[in-house]
Amino acid sequence: MPKLNVNGKTLEYQADEGTPLLWVLRxxxxxxxxxxxxxxxxxxxxxVHVDGVPMRACVMPAAAIxxxxxxxxxxxxxxxxxxPIQRAWQALDVPQCGFCQSGMIMAAAALVKAKPNPTDKDIDEAMTNICRxxxxxxxxxxxxxxxxxxxAQKKGAKPKKVAALGKEVLDITHVETKSGGAA
Amino acid sequence: MSAVTNVARRRFVKSSAAAAGSLVIGFHVPAALKPAFAQANTTAAPVPPELNAWVVIQPDDRVIVRIARSEMGQGTLTGLAQMVCEELECDWSKVSTEYPTPGQQLARRRVWGSFGTGGSRGIRESQDYVRKGGAAARIVLLQAAADEWKVPVSECTVEKGVITHGPSKRRTTYGKVAAAAAKIPAPAGDTIKLKDPKDWKLIGKRIARLDTIEKTNGKQVYGMDLKLPNMLHAAVKACPVFGGKLKSYDEAEILKRPGVKKVIRIDDTAVAVVADTWWRAKTALDAMKIEWDEGPNAKASSEAFAKVLKAGLDATDVNVGNRVGDAPAAIASAARKIEAVYSYPHQNHACMETMNATVLWTPDKCEAWVPTQNGEAAHAALAEAAGLPPAKCEVYKLHLGGGFGRRGKTDYVTQATRIARQMPGVPVKMVWSREEDMAQGRFHPITACKLTAALDDKGEITGLHMRIAGQSILAGLAPQRMVNGADPVVFQGLNPSGPETPIGYTFPNLLIDHAMRNPHVPPGFWRGVNLNQNAIYLECFLDEVAHATKQDPLALRRKLMAKHPKHLAVLNAVAERVGYDKPAPAGVFRGLAQTAGFGAYVAACAEVSVSKDGVLKIHRIVAATDCGNAVNPQQIEAQVEGSFVYGLAAALYQECTVKDGRIEQTNFGDYPCLKMADMPKVETVILTSGGFWGGVGEPTIAVAAPAVLNAIFAATGKRIRDLPLKNHSLKA
Structure with a gap:
């Protein structure tokens, strides 16, 4: 039986020739x-990541791995x-319906690993996922x-609590609440 | 096949009941009110101490709030829980939620009000009764504590689920008195006094969503992810030409493929392959030769529709939506006329999660697991397709991977049930491929609009005629809601008055009418609905009038909006925030738009630049919303930002064109969506003028396109009157 190493475990699977990795995983x-x-x-x-590199599993035949x-x-x-990406996502309540977010998070995790201090341009280029x-x-x-x-953690700082991280980042999102028109 | 299952089959009964543990609770839902099969399947687990339909409190003080509306990303789950808990005065950190089932709703005579989740109605239409549900629970909990202590209830107070008797300082918790409280008759709704808004502790706070964690670790189970024991998978194809029929298919070779169990004809409309995995079902279906009888629409095309709509712009068979004075007379005698024709294409909702449903049919009961915006409609569709009485059917709702109006329709539930009915006793999960989802949408209606303004010799507007020609959603989707053959929803945002959709301008003479022209493409409620194109038509045309009469677009609007203070307030808030009184940065140009709909008032200013090569860059959006009361401002911001993504994707890229009767676009390759690199900064101003509850999920979409289109005109002098923008060149 063919094998894949997924999340640190070697797993056997059975699938027809050409079955994409996505459907083997799912x-x-x-x-x-x-x-x-x-x-x-x-x-x-x-x-998903294959050896740390983000890949689109829907077109990758499982047998090619x-x-x-x-x-x-x-x-x-x-x-x-x-x-840290998941914690930041939680702190900011990033997901709405959430369906695309696994892919978003995997793409983002690969980005910050490759570029620990990504610019907006880096983000534009790496994050090509669709979120409706x-x-x-x-x-x-x-x-x-x-x-x-x-x-900060690399320099020895303790991980911030998600709530603290959230407060810090939510402050940047331009909130203003005021009362509206009369009548 | 994996035998793993990942969802409790009876989410509701199990979730409330199991946690009650070994404690004997002295309150039971009368057996007669429970669906027969649910009862049969819930062995000895005690029914939870329901305080009322909305609130269950566990002995350990955990609070379960029942949520009738569907969570599809808009945050209604959290917002509604905030509303209940505001009055309940429980400990927010102990709150979780669950969906009551449509079967229970039916058995309990719609105790939860509407399950329908559309029209940005989640909060605004249930705010009163869900808050009263929380208050009613608080009242009986306090009474139970007072009874136990034999003291007047007026001497008891509660904070975060801890009840205190003031004089004696005795304390207890909600969890400890919940069982006794559940036996106390609920106070009548009209005797319950809700809190003064100034005393709110949860409403208005930037509270974190309750459903985030599982959306960051892959554990959230969507309909597509469901796994049940012995489940099979179905892929399906319906006739790509709407109105066509299934003629024949060649299943002999397909049935020899590994894992394929059955090929199923679904009435005359579609064919499905059932297999042990979806990938096998899908690839087998793709390989199968299918012949369609394409029927009377086989040659229909977008070009042909466009001609019909164009003729409708001058037709006389119209319904009037708004009439003030005599606009045609004002136009006939005008010193000057301005006229323009706009149009809006068909679009697909393109939810990230394609349509799917899982159904288990047996001759005497039928269950379905459905991501639906309308659990009750899904339940009715299930019962009808299952050929069973509704009391023998049940729907378990799952969080939606996007809805946007598409999942208010139940066509996919019917289809999945038709498949399952031919596989008795086996749960079948039917999932649409993206291609099927694109082909079988319920599309944003297609319309055209001719606007004619009469101007006097000073350039002031003396009359406006707005003729809409095109598709009615109600005619295609809900003909029973038509009024004397007319579709009132067509005039969204343009009506004379009313909380839903009042026009924000006063014209001395005004005529807004509609020539209904329905193509064969099935329409749907598409996030923002008719407000989307109506706001583009009116807001872009007013911008045209402003430029043609050398008036500032903001000044012109302010003049016309003097009698519409709430509309004006959001527009003014946008102007102030964007710094309209100062010029935009060099090379950057501004466009404005405002409208009202779904009970809220919205406005936006877009700042864009267009390069010599015609490349559009949207730098910044400032948006304002007055939704009366803001339940969770950080979620309102998320909805406003998301509205620009949905609205700008539509304006920039998206159209579904018809050729040979079928939709030409097949996937995200030819139906592009807005991505990160396109995304402008969005600054959201939330106004809370109070006294009403407005919707948030949809209205802002309508101002996204016109604000950007007006800014593009300011930048280039090019007036875009039909969408999407990708069909036009902005090159200098």
């Missing part, structure tokens, strides 16, 4: 956090949703927040 290995959105590598909802290559899915990004709810601005803010948090 239907053979029970990992439904990775989503189907388009099947043609346009939307990025199926983004060697058992020695390490696949990480959203379920394996951290054991307890504590990856329109979470892009919070995604951007959360990536910057996560990058800052990771840099």
């Amino acid at each position: 239907e053979q290995l029970g990992l439904t956090g990775t989503k189907y959105g388009c099947g043609i590598a346009q939307c990025g909802a199926c983004t 060697k058992p020695t290559q390490k696949i990480t899915t959203i379920e394996g990004l951290s054991p307890d949703a504590s990856h 709810c329109g979470t892009y601005n919070r995604v951007r803010t959360a990536i910057h927040a996560a990058a800052r948090e990771m840099a």
Whole structure:
């Protein structure tokens, strides 16, 4: 039986020739956090890491991946949703419907790993995932927040609580509340 | 196949009941009110101590708030829980939520009001009764504590679920008195006094959503992710030409493929392949030869529709939506006339999660797991397709991977049920491919609009005629809601008055009428509905009039809005925030738009630049919303930002064109969406003028396109009157 290394475990699977990695993950290995959105590598909802590199699993035949290559899915990004990207997402309430967010988070996690201090341009180029709810601005803010948090931790700072991280970043989102017109 | 299951089959019963643990609770939902099969399947688990339909409190003080509306990203789950808990005075950190089922709703005579989640109605239409639900629970909890202590209830107070008897300083908690409280008759709704807004502790606060964590770790189970024991998977194709029929298909080779269990004809309309995995079902279906009888619409095209709409612009068979004075006479005698024709295309909702439903049918009961915006409609569709009485059917709602109006329709529930009915006793999960989702949409209606303004010799508007020609959503989707053959929803944002859709301007003479022209493409409520194109037509045309008469677009609007203070207030808030009295940065140009709909007032200013090569850059959007009361400002901001994504994707890129009777676009490659690199900064100003509750999820979409189109005109002198923008060149 063919094998894949997923989230640190070597798993056997059975699938017809040409079955994309996405459907092996979802239907053979029970990992439904990775989503189907388009099947043609346009939307990025199926983004996983293969040896740390973000890949669109919907067009990647599972058989093309060697058992020695390490696949990480959203379920394996951290054991307890504590990856700095996930924490920043929680702090900022980034998800709306949430369906695209596994792919967004995987793309963002790969970005901050490759570029610990990404610019807005880096984010524009790396984050090509589609979100129909329109979470892009919070995604951007959360990536910057996560990058800052990771840099601080590298210098020995303790991880901030999600709520504190949230307060810090929510302050940048231009809120203004005032009373409206009469009548 | 994996045997793992990931959702409790009876989410509701299990979630409330299981946590009650071994404690004996002295309150039960009368057995007669429970669906027969739910009862049969809930063995000895005690029914939770429901205080009323909205609130369950566990012995350990955990609070379960029942949410009737569907969560599809808009945050209604959290907002509604805030409303209930504002009056309940419980500990917010102990709150979780659950969906009551449509079967329970039916059995309990619609105790939860509407399940319908559309028209930005979640908060605004249920705010009163959900707050009263929270208050009623608080009243019986306090009474139960007072009874236990044998003291007057007036001497008891509560904070965060801890009840204190003032004189004796005795304390207890909601969890400890919940069982006793559940036996106390609920106070009548009209005797309940809700809090004064100045005393609100949860409403108006930037509270974190209750559903975020599972959306960051892959654990949120969407309909598409559902796994049930022995479940099979279905892929489906319906006739790509609307109104066409299934003629024949060649299943012999398909049935030999590994994992394929059955090929199923769904009436005359569609064919499905059922297999042990969806990938196998989908690839088998793609390989199958299918012949369609394409019917009378086989040659229909967008070009042909456009001609019909154009003729409708001068037709006489019209319905009037708004009439003041005599606009045609004013136009006939005008010193000067300005006229322009606009149009708006068909568009697909393109939810990230394609349509799907899982159905388990047996001869005497039928259950479905559905991401739906309308649980009750899904339940009715299920019962009808299952051929069973509604009392023998049940729907379990799942969070939606996007809705935008598409999931208010139940066509996909019917289809999944038709499939499952041919697989008795086996749960079948039907999932549409993206291609099927694009082909079988319920599309944004197509319309055209001719606007004619009469001007006097000073350039003041003396009359306006706005003729809309085109598709009626109600005619296609809900003909029972038509009024004397007319579709009142067509005039969204243009009506004389009313909380839903009042026009924000006063014209001395005004005529807004509609020539209904319905193509064969099925329409749907598409986030923002008819407000979208109506705001483009009116806001861009007023911009045309302003430029033609050498008036500032803001000044012209202010003049026309003097009698519409709430509309004006949001526009003024935008102007102030954007710094309208100062010029925009060099090379940057501004466009304005305002409208009202879904009970709220909205306005926006876009700041854009256009390069010599015609490349548009949207630098900044300032948007204002007056929704009366702001329940959760950080979620309102999220909705406003998201509205620009949805509205600008539509304006910039999206159209569904028809050729040979079918939709030409098949996937995100030819139906692009807005992405990160396109996304402007959005600054949201929330106004809370109070005294009403307005919707938030939709109205702002309507100002996205006109604000940007007006800014493009300011930058280039090019007036875009038909969308999407990708069909035009902005090159100098």
